Amino acid sequence: MVSKEEELPNDLIQKITEKNQTHLLEALKRLKSSEEKKNFVSQLKSIDFDLMSNLFEQGKNAKLETIYNPTSISKIESQYPKESILSEKEKLSQIGVEYIAQGKVATLILSGGLGTRLGFNHPKGEYNIKLPSNKSLFNYFANRFLGCQLMCRQKLKDKKIEFKDCPLFIMTSTQNDADVREFFKKNKNFGIKDENIFFFPQGEICALDDEGKILLETPSKIFKAPDGNGGCLLALKKHGIIDVCLKRGVEFINITAIDNPLYKLMDPLFIGITVSKGKNGKDQMGAKYIKKTDPEQKVGYFLIYKDKPMMLDYMEFPEKLKYAKLDNGDLVYNAANILDYLISVNFLKKALCEEENIKKLLNSFHHVKKKMNCFVFNKEKNNLEEKTNFEFNKYEMFLNSIFEFSNKDGLLLLEIEEMDEFAPVKNDETKDKCTAATARLQMSNLCKKWVKENGGQILNDSPKKYLEISFLVSYDGSDLFNNKDVPKSIDFKDIKEGEGIYIKNKNLE
Ligand code: UTP
Numbered sequence: 001m002v003s004k005e006e007e008l009p010n011d012l013i014q015k016i017t018e019k020n021q022t023h024l025l026e027a028l029k030r031l032k033s034s035e036e037k038k039n040f041v042s043q044l045k046s047i048d049f050d051l052m053s054n055l056f057e058q059g060k061n062a063k064l065e066t067i068y069n070p071t072s073i074s075k076i077e078s079q080y081p082k083e084s085i086l087s088e089k090e091k092l093s094q095i096g097v098e099y100i101a102q103g104k105v106a107t108l109i110l111s112g113g114l115g116t117r118l119g120f121n122h123p124k125g126e127y128n129i130k131l132p133s134n135k136s137l138f139n140y141f142a143n144r145f146l147g148c149q150l151m152c153r154q155k156l157k158d159k160k161i162e163f164k165d166c167p168l169f170i171m172t173s174t175q176n177d178a179d180v181r182e183f184f185k186k187n188k189n190f191g192i193k194d195e196n197i198f199f200f201p202q203g204e205i206c207a208l209d210d211e212g213k214i215l216l217e218t219p220s221k222i223f224k225a226p227d228g229n230g231g232c233l234l235a236l237k238k239h240g241i242i243d244v245c246l247k248r249g250v251e252f253i254n255i256t257a258i259d260n261p262l263y264k265l266m267d268p269l270f271i272g273i274t275v276s277k278g279k280n281g282k283d284q285m286g287a288k289y290i291k292k293t294d295p296e297q298k299v300g301y302f303l304i305y306k307d308k309p310m311m312l313d314y315m316e317f318p319e320k321l322k323y324a325k326l327d328n329g330d331l332v333y334n335a336a337n338i339l340d341y342l343i344s345v346n347f348l349k350k351a352l353c354e355e356e357n358i359k360k361l362l363n364s365f366h367h368v369k370k371k372m373n374c375f376v377f378n379k380e381k382n383n384l385e386e387k388t389n390f391e392f393n394k395y396e397m398f399l400n401s402i403f404e405f406s407n408k409d410g411l412l413l414l415e416i417e418e419m420d421e422f423a424p425v426k427n428d429e430t431k432d433k434c435t436a437a438t439a440r441l442q443m444s445n446l447c448k449k450w451v452k453e454n455g456g457q458i459l460n461d462s463p464k465k466y467l468e469i470s471f472l473v474s475y476d477g478s479d480l481f482n483n484k485d486v487p488k489s490i491d492f493k494d495i496k497e498g499e500g501i502y503i504k505n506k507n508l509e
Contacts, residue, residue: 005037005038005041005042006034006037006038006041007041008025008028008041008044012044012045013025015049016044016049019049019050019052019053020053020211020212020213021049021213021214023213023214023377023379024044024214024222026377026382027040027216027219027220027377027384028040028041028044030219030384031219031220036220039220040220040221040222043221043222044222047206047214047222051362052205052206052208052212052214053212055205055208055365055367055395056208056212056393057212058365058367059367059393059395060212067316068305068312068316068317068318070318070320070321072305072306073303073304073305073312073318073321073333074303074304075303075304075332075333076302076303076304076309076335076411076412076413077408077409078277078278078279078409078411078412078413079289079302079335079412079413079415080273080277080412080413080414080415081291081415082415082416082417085269085273085414089269091272092268092269092272092273092276092277093268093269093272094268094272095268095271095272095275095276096266096267096268096269096270096271096272096275097151097152097155097156097268097272098152098156098161099251099252099268099271099272099275100148100149100152100166100266100268100271101149101152101153101155101156101161101163101164102161102162102163102164102249103163103164103165103166103167103248103249103250104164104166104249104250104251104252105166105250105251105252105253105254105266105271106166106167106168106169106245106250106252106253106254107141107145107166107167107168107169107253107254107256107265107266108168108169108170108171108232108236108241108253108254108255108256109125109138109141109168109169109170109171109256109257109258110171110229110232110255110256110257110258110339110399111123111124111125111138111170111171111172111173111176111180111258112171112172112173112176112201112202112226112229112231112232113173113226113229113257113258114173114175114225114226114370114372115259116370116371116372117426117427117428118259118425118426118427118428119428120428122176122179123172123176123179123180123183124137124258124259124425125137125138125141125170125180125183125258126138126179126183127425127436128436129261129425129436129439129440129443130436130440131440131443131444131466131468131500131502132466132468132499132500132501132502133468133470133502133504136183137258137259137261137425138180138183138184138187138190138258139187139190140261140471141256141258141261141263141265142168142189142190142191142192143190143470143471143472144263144264144265144471144475145166145168145192145265145266146190146191146192146471146472146508147470147471147472147473147474147475148265148266148268148475149165149166149266150472150475151474151475151476151478152268164248164249165193165195165196166196166250166266167196167197167198167244167245167248167250168192168196168197168198169198169199169200169236169241169253170184170197170198170199170200171200171201171202171231171232171235172199172200172201172202173201173202173204173226174201174204174224174226175226177199177201180199181199184197184199191472191508198241198244200235200236200238200239200241201235201239202226202227202231202232202234202235203226203227203231203234203235203238204224204225204226204227205224205225205227205365205395206222206223206224206225207223207224207225207372207374207392207393207394208392208393209376209390209392209393210391210393212393213376213377215374215375215376215390215392216374216375216376216377216384217374217375218375219375219384223372223374223375223392225370225372225394225395227365227395227396227397228365228366228395228396228397228398229257229339229396229397229398229399230361230364230396230397230398230399230400230401230402231396231397232255232399233348233352233361233397233399233401233402234352234358234361234397236253236348236352237352242345242348242349242352245345246345246349250345251282251344251345251346252271252274252275252342252343252344252345253342253343253345253348254266254267254270254271254340254341254342255339255340255341255342255343255399256339256340256341257339257424259424259425259426260338260339260421260422260423260424260425260439261423261425261439261443262420262421262422262423262439262442262443262446263340263421263422264416264420264421264476267288267476269414270286270288270340270342270414271342273286273412273414274286274342274412274414277412278409278412279409280344280347280406280407280409280410282344282346282347283344283346283347283350283406283410284342284344284347284410284412285309285341285342285343285344285347285402285403285406285410285411285412286341286342286411286412286413286414287302287337287340287341287342287411287412287413287414288338288340288341288413288414288415288416288421289302289335289336289337289338289413289414289415289416290336290338290415290416290418290422291330291334291335291336291415292331292333292334292335292336293330293331293334295322295323295331296314296322297314297336298314299314299336299337300312300313300314300336300337300400301314301317301333301335301336301337302335302336302337302411302413303333303335304408307407307408308403308404308406308407308408308410309403309406309408309410309411310400310403310404311337311398311400311403317333321333335413335415337400338416338421338422338424339399340416340421341399343402347405347406347410348402350405351402351405351406354405357405360401360404361397361401362397364397364398364401365395365396365397366395366396366397366398367393367394367395368393368394368395368396369391369392369393369394370391370392370394371389371390371391371392372389372390372392373386373387373388373389373390374386374387374390374392375387376390419442419445419446420442420446420449423438423439423442423443424439425438425439440466441463441464441466443466443468444463444466444467444468444500445463446477447467447468447469447477448461448467449477450469450474450477450480451467451469451480451486451490453477454477454479454480454481455481455488456480456481456486456487456488456489456490457488457489457490458489458490458491458492459489459490459491459492459493460491460492460493460495461492462492462497464497464498465492465495465496465497465499465500465501466499466500466501467490467500467501467503468500468501468502468503469486469502469503470502470503470504470505470509472504472505472508472509473485473486473503473504473505474486483505485503485504485505485506486503487503
């Protein structure tokens with residue numbers, strides 16, 4: 001006897017046939033156990049076949065040449081190069097320090113990506129970049145998140161301010177959610193109190209082959225991939241995270257990717273400048289950028305398009321504007337995205353309340369190609385074949401789609417020092433760029449710079465003799481030697497190339 005749950009309703013069979021996905025019916029037929037069948041049927045019921053065929057057609061027809069009209073593009077007015085804020089740095093940072101100490105800022109780490117280029121079989125946040133401490137990416141983020149709050153409280157210790165903890169949000173995917181939670185549990189949340197840490201999974205969407213056929217992850221499981229970094233917008237609402245923020249008095253969420261251990265989380269200067277220089281008050285958004293000097297650099301550009309802030313991919317950017325220069329030789333459009341945003345909770349709440357906006361987000365999927373292991377139905381042989389590193393079509397929402405619901409003043413830009421804040425770990429160690437090796441070097445160089453800036457010295461140095469100072473010792477290098485664990489003179493005499501010195505906070509680690 002076939003139970004009801006194992007049967008597909010006729011209208012669904014019709015839809016599957018109409019949308020050219022009959023291989024899924026074949027896959028269902030091949031399943032043996034009733035449990036597997038029931039489960040597969042419920043997966044089929046959850047698929048929006050119309051959406052998938054629309055996305056496939058759109059992706060197929062998407063043109064690489066620009067569709068953006070250059071006359072509707074202009075520069076973002078509130079763009080702050082590093083040197084432009086030097087005289088106000090202290091004052092602006094102080095505003096941020098107060099925000100953080102009062103728990104008005106949260107951090108959201110986007111950790112739902114597949115991480116296909118890294119080829120690591122666990123959530124990317126568990127990746128060890130092999131500095132002397134052997135910390136994972138999650139560990140660095142957690143340390144900096146706590147280190148920032150320690151620093152802010154220390155700076156305000158003589159003021160009558162009620163300190164409040166900041167929350168940390170971690171967006172996972174259906175695939176890695178359990179692993180991520182387990183990893184934090186095993187590591188006692190790296191010192192973050194349970195009540196201050198929140199995990200939530202992002203949405204997912206079917207992966208397709210080049211004929212638009214829905215792929216399988218295993219013979220009994222549809223291959224669904226996370227719905228892009230912009231999936232956090234819908235997930236923040238769905239999982240009640242915006243309500244958590246409102247309840248706790250959080251005004252801004254610092255949203256970052258998991259792959260850059262140098263992100264300066266909840267940077268007081270970034271917060272101060274966004275709060276006080278933005279023209280949109282409590283609805284302001286901020287983004288950090290690196291100054292682009294090569295017009296052909298493959299990055300996303302921040303700009304205004306049709307009176308709204310936008311992040312445009314280099315492939316879509318009009319040639320003419322790509323090379324435009326200012327009198328001082330700088331490129332006019334030189335703000336490159338590093339995925340470090342400060343988004344107002346008030347703005348998010350308003351923007352995500354509108355049904356129209358949700359529809360727009362759901363219509364804003366971008367088409368990308370990625371490689372993963374999966375199962376493909378071979379028509380000729382009439383069976384399922386396992387494929388390794390199969391190139392598939394993935395559909396992603398981008399976080400910057402949120403800009404569309406703002407106005408031309410909605411996004412403020414702050415330039416960062418690339419070497420100090422941006423070392424994304426995207427690729428495995430066989431590549432030259434964006435690897436653990438580049439991150440190790442940059443992290444070590446930053447720590448050496450801190451020692452020198454504070455009047456210390458480094459002896460017998462070499463680039464591959466690594467120095468690592470925990471973010472729980474110092475968040476940003478300030479007051480480094482106030483911590484007695486840090487020697488003023490660091491000598492690498494007995495350290496081999498490829499090894500290093502690690503200075504930790506002995507009270508906290
Ligand atoms: P990437 O665009 O580098 O994608 O993500 P990825 O999946 O991590 O890696 P590749 O391209 O497959 O090698 C940038 C950031 O956005 C997060 C990632 O976890 C990373 O922090 N992200 C990306 C999500 O959280 N969800 C997604 O669906 C995609």
